[in-house]
Amino acid sequence: VIDEYLRELYRELRGVGRRRRRLLAEVREHLLEAGGDEDAIRRFGPAKLIARRFRDELGDERARTAVFASVALAAAVGAASLLNPRLNEAPASIAWTLLAQVIFVTAGLTAARLLLGVRERALLVRGSGTAATAALTLLALESASWIALAVVLPVGVLAVLAVARAARLAGASHPHDLGDDLAALQRLAPQSIALLSGLLGRLRLDPRAHLWRFAVGVAVCAGLAAGVGHGVTDGGLPTLSQLPLAVAGTLIIASMEAVAALAGYVLLGGFLGLRPAYQSRVRR
Amino acid sequence: MAEREALKGHLDLLILAALDERPAHGYALVEALRGASGGVFTLPEGTIYPALHRLERSGLLTSRWSDESGRRRRIYELTARGRRELGRRRGEWRRFAGAVEAVVWGAA
Numbered sequence: 001v002i003d004e005y006l007r008e009l010y011r012e013l014r015g016v017g018r019r020r021r022r023l024l025a026e027v028r029e030h031l032l033e034a035g036g037d038e039d040a041i042r043r044f045g046p047a048k049l050i051a052r053r054f055r056d057e058l059g060d061e062r063a064r065t066a067v068f069a070s071v072a073l074a075a076a077v078g079a080a081s082l083l084n085p086r087l088n089e090a091p092a093s094i095a096w097t098l099l100a101q102v103i104f105v106t107a108g109l110t111a112a113r114l115l116l117g118v119r120e121r122a123l124l125v126r127g128s129g130t131a132a133t134a135a136l137t138l139l140a141l142e143s144a145s146w147i148a149l150a151v152v153l154p155v156g157v158l159a160v161l162a163v164a165r166a167a168r169l170a171g172a173s174h175p176h177d178l179g180d181d182l183a184a185l186q187r188l189a190p191q192s193i194a195l196l197s198g199l200l201g202r203l204r205l206d207p208r209a210h211l212w213r214f215a216v217g218v219a220v221c222a223g224l225a226a227g228v229g230h231g232v233t234d235g236g237l238p239t240l241s242q243l244p245l246a247v248a249g250t251l252i253i254a255s256m257e258a259v260a261a262l263a264g265y266v267l268l269g270g271f272l273g274l275r276p277a278y279q280s281r282v283r284r
Numbered sequence: 285m286a287e288r289e290a291l292k293g294h295l296d297l298l299i300l301a302a303l304d305e306r307p308a309h310g311y312a313l314v315e316a317l318r319g320a321s322g323g324v325f326t327l328p329e330g331t332i333y334p335a336l337h338r339l340e341r342s343g344l345l346t347s348r349w350s351d352e353s354g355r356r357r358r359i360y361e362l363t364a365r366g367r368r369e370l371g372r373r374r375g376e377w378r379r380f381a382g383a384v385e386a387v388v389w390g391a392a
Contacts, residue, residue, distance in 0.1 A: 030311045030329065045331060
C-alpha cells in the first residue's frame with residue numbers, strides 16, 4: 001500500500017528536482033512508523049495535496065531567485081555595454097535602444113512586483129525570462145569584449161537556469177492587469193497613490209477604466225521625454241533661431257519612441273500582465 | 285475544521301516551539317503537536333514536510349540523517365537563527381493573543 005502511495009507522490013512531485021528523493025525517503029519512514037497501513041496513509045493526506053504544498057513552497061523561492069538572477073544579468077549586460085566601443089554604430093545602436101528598453105521595463109516591473117508583494121508567480125517568471133532573453137540577445141548582438149563576456153556569461157547561465165527551474169513550477173497565470181499592481185502600491189503608500197489615482201481619474205487616464213488611453217498616454221510621454229533628452233544631449237539647449245528645427249526633431253524622435261513603446265505594449269502587454277491576456281478577456 | 289485553519293496559519297511557530305524542546309523527526313513532531321495540544325491540532329500529517337523543508341531553506345532549521353534504533357530518520361533541530369526567530373514570534377503571539385483575549389472577554 002505504501003509503495004503505491006509513494007509512486008503516486010513521486011509522479012506528483014515532478015519538477016521539484018533533487019529534493020524529491022529525500023522527501024520520499026522521509027515520507028516512507030513516516031508511514032512505516034505510523035503503522036504502514038491504509039489508516040496511516042489517510043492521516044498523512046492525499047499525495048496531490050502534499051505535492052501541491054511542496055511545489056508551492058519551492059516555486060515561490062525559485063521565482064524569487066529567477067527575478068534576482070535576471071536583474072543581475074540585466075545590470076551586468078548594461079555595465080558591459082558601456083565598455084563597448086561599437087555601441088554607436090547604427091545597427092548596434094538601434095538594437096541597443098530597443099532591447100535596453102525591453103530589459104529596463106521587464107526587469108524593473110518584475111523586481112517591483114516582487115518587492116510590492118504581487119505574488120503572481122507565473123508573471124514573475126515571465127518577466128524574468130523576458131528580461132534575461134533580451135539581455136542575452138543584446139549581449140550577442142553587441143559582441144562585446146572578451147572581458148565583458150567572461151564576466152557576463154556566467155551570470156547569464158545562472159539566470160537562464162534560475163528562470164528555467166522556476167518555470168517548471170510556475171503554474172498557470174490568473175487574469176491580472178495593471179490594476180493589481182496599483183492595488184499593491186496603494187497598500188504601500190495609500191495617500192500618495194490615492195492622489196495619483198485621483199489625478200489619473202480626472203484626466204480620464206485611469207488604467208483600470210481606460211487601459212488603452214493610459215497606454216497611449218504613457219507611450220507619448222516616454223517619447224517626448226526621450227526626444228527632449230536626445231535633443232539636449234546631442235546639441236545642448238537650442239538658441240531661438242534653432243528652436244523650430246529642434247522642436248521638429250524632438251517630435252520625430254518622440255513619435256518613433258511612442259510607436260516603439262506602444263508596439264512593445266501590444267506584443268508583450270498581455271504576456272507580462274500589463275493588460276488582461278486575450279484568453280481571460282474571452283472567458284469574462 | 286476551525287482548529288485546522290488556525291493551525292495552518294501558525295504552523296511555523298508551532299514547529300519552531302516543538303523543536304525548541306528537543307530535535308525530532310517529522311513523525312515525532314506530529315505526535316508532539318498532537319500531544320501538546322491535547323489532540324486539538326490535527327492536520328494532514330504530510331503537510332508538515334513542506335513546512336520543514338521551507339524552514340530549513342530559510343536557515344531556521346538544520347537536518348541530518350540518523351540511524352539510531354535501527355531506523356533511518358531525518359532529524360530536524362533549531363539553528364541559532366531559528367532560536368532568535370522563535371523568540372520574536374513568541375513575542376508577537378503573546379501580544380496578539382493578549383489583544384484577542386482583551387477584546388473577547390472585555391477589560392474586566
